[in-house]
Amino acid sequence: MTWYFGTTEGAPRLKNWILLFLIFASIASEETSANFTRVYGKYLQENAVQKGPEIKSAPSVRVLVQKSRKDVSISGLDLKRKFHLSNRTKHFAGRKKIKFKCSELRSADFNKPVLLASLGSSAGLLTLNNDEKFNGLIHVVSSRDSESCDVVHETDMDTYIAGLLAKEMNSKWPIEALKAQAVAARSYALHKMQSGQVRKEAGFETFYDLESSEKHQVAGNFFDVNPKTRSAALATSGQVLVNSRSKIAPVFFHAKCGGQTLRPSHVWQNKVDSYTSVKCPFCENHGQRAYNSKLTLSKIKKFIYWAKRKGHLPASIKEHMSKPFRLVRDKKFNRKIHFYLGSHNYSFKKTLLRRYFGRFIVPSNNFEMKVIRKNKSAYFQIDGAGLGHGVGMCQLGALDLAQRGWDYKRILSYYFPGHTLSKVY
Numbered sequence: 001m002t003w004y005f006g007t008t009e010g011a012p013r014l015k016n017w018i019l020l021f022l023i024f025a026s027i028a029s030e031e032t033s034a035n036f037t038r039v040y041g042k043y044l045q046e047n048a049v050q051k052g053p054e055i056k057s058a059p060s061v062r063v064l065v066q067k068s069r070k071d072v073s074i075s076g077l078d079l080k081r082k083f084h085l086s087n088r089t090k091h092f093a094g095r096k097k098i099k100f101k102c103s104e105l106r107s108a109d110f111n112k113p114v115l116l117a118s119l120g121s122s123a124g125l126l127t128l129n130n131d132e133k134f135n136g137l138i139h140v141v142s143s144r145d146s147e148s149c150d151v152v153h154e155t156d157m158d159t160y161i162a163g164l165l166a167k168e169m170n171s172k173w174p175i176e177a178l179k180a181q182a183v184a185a186r187s188y189a190l191h192k193m194q195s196g197q198v199r200k201e202a203g204f205e206t207f208y209d210l211e212s213s214e215k216h217q218v219a220g221n222f223f224d225v226n227p228k229t230r231s232a233a234l235a236t237s238g239q240v241l242v243n244s245r246s247k248i249a250p251v252f253f254h255a256k257c258g259g260q261t262l263r264p265s266h267v268w269q270n271k272v273d274s275y276t277s278v279k280c281p282f283c284e285n286h287g288q289r290a291y292n293s294k295l296t297l298s299k300i301k302k303f304i305y306w307a308k309r310k311g312h313l314p315a316s317i318k319e320h321m322s323k324p325f326r327l328v329r330d331k332k333f334n335r336k337i338h339f340y341l342g343s344h345n346y347s348f349k350k351t352l353l354r355r356y357f358g359r360f361i362v363p364s365n366n367f368e369m370k371v372i373r374k375n376k377s378a379y380f381q382i383d384g385a386g387l388g389h390g391v392g393m394c395q396l397g398a399l400d401l402a403q404r405g406w407d408y409k410r411i412l413s414y415y416f417p418g419h420t421l422s423k424v425y
């Protein structure tokens, strides 16, 4: 593991540097624990044995693990700490806990995040905020919006993948399903890194490649790695899916498609190369079978106003909002909802309903919308199946296929027929 010496882009003014230096120089006292080595020694040993040559060649990935912390504490054995603003590095023998009082940062003076400190342990394990444990490096970055810090974990790609499998799938599932998930998650992360997407969207250096969240992928910590997830990560080390132009693809996955997967363009604005919608009868007997949700006409009207504001429906629709609403008969795999206001015909992408009402009311994009009339009133019913956005690999489908004896290559080629498996490191 090498040290990450990040630079601050658009450096803050000198007085802020001094202020930050003073804050970060006020470090908490050293703590000793005779039991530390005894308690964690076995994990450290295991880790040393498992680190093979493949791990060494894996690229490092920087993952945002905590946001907007008022305080950050990092402890470990034989800590090495670097303050980036003063360019000072210090090594602490034995056990040490370092606290950062981020609430004292005057971040209003900064218009960009600043990389403040990086910590590593030659013994391998770092404890973040007396709770989660990580291998690799931890970076402390000033938050842009508040007087607080963000925490970034940097580790090699395959350790990241091994921890992620317990969070994004289930480490008890068959190894071939885990291997398919490992390739999918590695492709997703490497695409984010290569494209610099997070930095480009932010418009400034973020000091991380992707978030640990449902928005990106949920990362695990040291204790989420077990022999099975590590073996799935190492058996597929360096393997990714590439698109028809041989570029590392943004590979998407979801819990359950409910019968058919979707293309990225069905769900999001942007078009992504090489994706196909495939039939998937394999997830049917796994997870929740079906769902139904009710929506009132007033909620649908609010949705229509929102869709108009966002440019998904024409602005002129507001002139017809008082006219009678009529839904055109919908079917499960239709991509659009068509409706009339009086004699005026409109349509919108079906997936907008999930985006607006959220995943608790609309768990998947695979549903049929109906009008239910009862006495003199009427409401809308969403009858659906599946869980998640529906794009790319269906995880419960992959589970079923692995149980039938399919290997990960066959599973991936089923959900990504336009992509090719490639080894990039």
Ligand SMILES: [Zn+2]
Binding pocket: 256, 257, 258, 259, 260, 280, 281, 282, 283, 284, 394, 396, 397
């Ligand atoms: Zn499925």
